[in-house]
Amino acid sequence: MSKLESLIRQTEIIKLAKRKPFDWETLDDLLTRKEEELDRKLRISKRTFHRDLVDIASLFGIQISFDFKTALYAIDPESSSEQHEKLLEAFDMLQVFGPRGKTPPYLLFEERKAIGTEYLSPIIHAIKVQKKIQIQYEKYWLWESEQRILKPLALKEFKQRWYVLTLDEKDKFKVFGLDRIKELQVLNETFTPSKTIDFRAYFRDVFGIINSEESPVEEVILTFTEFKGRYIKSLPLHPSQEILLDDGQVLTIRLRVKIAYELIAEILSHGDEVRVDAPERLKELVREKAENILHSIIK
DNA sequence: GATAGAATTAAGCAGTGAGG
DNA sequence: CCTCACTGCTTAATTCTATC
Numbered sequence: 001m002s003k004l005e006s007l008i009r010q011t012e013i014i015k016l017a018k019r020k021p022f023d024w025e026t027l028d029d030l031l032t033r034k035e036e037e038l039d040r041k042l043r044i045s046k047r048t049f050h051r052d053l054v055d056i057a058s059l060f061g062i063q064i065s066f067d068f069k070t071a072l073y074a075i076d077p078e079s080s081s082e083q084h085e086k087l088l089e090a091f092d093m094l095q096v097f098g099p100r101g102k103t104p105p106y107l108l109f110e111e112r113k114a115i116g117t118e119y120l121s122p123i124i125h126a127i128k129v130q131k132k133i134q135i136q137y138e139k140y141w142l143w144e145s146e147q148r149i150l151k152p153l154a155l156k157e158f159k160q161r162w163y164v165l166t167l168d169e170k171d172k173f174k175v176f177g178l179d180r181i182k183e184l185q186v187l188n189e190t191f192t193p194s195k196t197i198d199f200r201a202y203f204r205d206v207f208g209i210i211n212s213e214e215s216p217v218e219e220v221i222l223t224f225t226e227f228k229g230r231y232i233k234s235l236p237l238h239p240s241q242e243i244l245l246d247d248g249q250v251l252t253i254r255l256r257v258k259i260a261y262e263l264i265a266e267i268l269s270h271g272d273e274v275r276v277d278a279p280e281r282l283k284e285l286v287r288e289k290a291e292n293i294l295h296s297i298i299k
Numbered sequence: 300g301a302t303a304g305a306a307t308t309a310a311g312c313a314g315t316g317a318g319g
Numbered sequence: 320c321c322t323c324a325c326t327g328c329t330t331a332a333t334t335c336t337a338t339c
Contacts, residue, residue: 006308006309044309044310045309045310045311046310046324046325047309047310047311047312047325047326048308048309048310050324050325050326051308051309066323066324066325068317068318068319068323068324069318071323
């Protein structure tokens with residue numbers, strides 16, 4: 001009954017609950033099957049199951065409760081958020097790797113450099129206890145690196161990279177990519193944030209991580225080819241994505257975002273499978289880039 | 300590496316209370 | 320007023336940790 005086993009058990013409960021509401025027998029059957037499959041002791045008493053439900057609520061933020069009308073356990077929809085999908089994914093990976101962490105030869109991971117995930121846990125700790133961090137940061141455009149002392153506020157993921165959101169020495173809001181941090185130290189110096197920022201609101205209208213306060217939120221309308229459209233539907237570009245037209249020929253979507261470098265880069269990455277319909281300013285920006293490509297101009 | 304003691308984890312049981 | 324989910328408490332077992 002190791003910690004890992006209870007985590008596996010709890011993720012199985014969550015996965016079952018996500019598929020459909022279930023009763024005790026169904027869960028017991030599932031755990032019995034999984035017990036053989038994974039060669040771990042997973043079957044539990046009803047008492048432990050109830051304790052697990054409490055743990056799941058606090059650990060994953062997913063509330064599973066009993067519905068007397070159907071006599072089934074189900075997830076309370078308002079309590080579960082998409083954020084926890086990541087946690088579930090992580091535990092799934094943990095199971096694949098096994099306790100000894102060896103990668104089977106039939107799993108081929110994308111080869112990439114370290115993306116700084118090793119800093120995640122110290123930074124999370126620093127944010128929680130409000131301690132300053134000192135980082136050695138490698139700039140993209142310089143050979144040299146700089147040392148900074150920062151007040152960490154939050155972590156944000158974008159396109160498989162992690163960024164730490166901070167206030168710098170002058171209490172200015174700054175974002176740093178974890179993959180460019182060469183060294184990190186949590187200082188034994190606490191701070192009280194000079195301002196509280198509602199990050200969900202802060203990033204709601206932003207594509208990417210750079211938020212230029214002054215630029216307005218605009219309605220961006222994009223049309224994709226049918227093939228690309230399927231991809232965009234399954235992996236929305238932005239939470240604000242709405243489908244305006246999906247007729248089997250093309251897919252037209254609307255985003256409500258600020259127009260910035262990262263949005264343009266995203267659009268260009270889809271090549272000739274996307275068309276900018278609005279606004280005119282974005283159309284012009286993309287056209288300019290496209291013409292530069294055509295004439296082999298780099299800027 | 301072994302061992303003792305501490306800490307964690309789960310089971311069982313009894314009692315409570317909500318829903319029908 | 321009956322059933323069954325749920326909770327608190329105790330006990331047993333297992334895992335972790337510190338120490339030699």
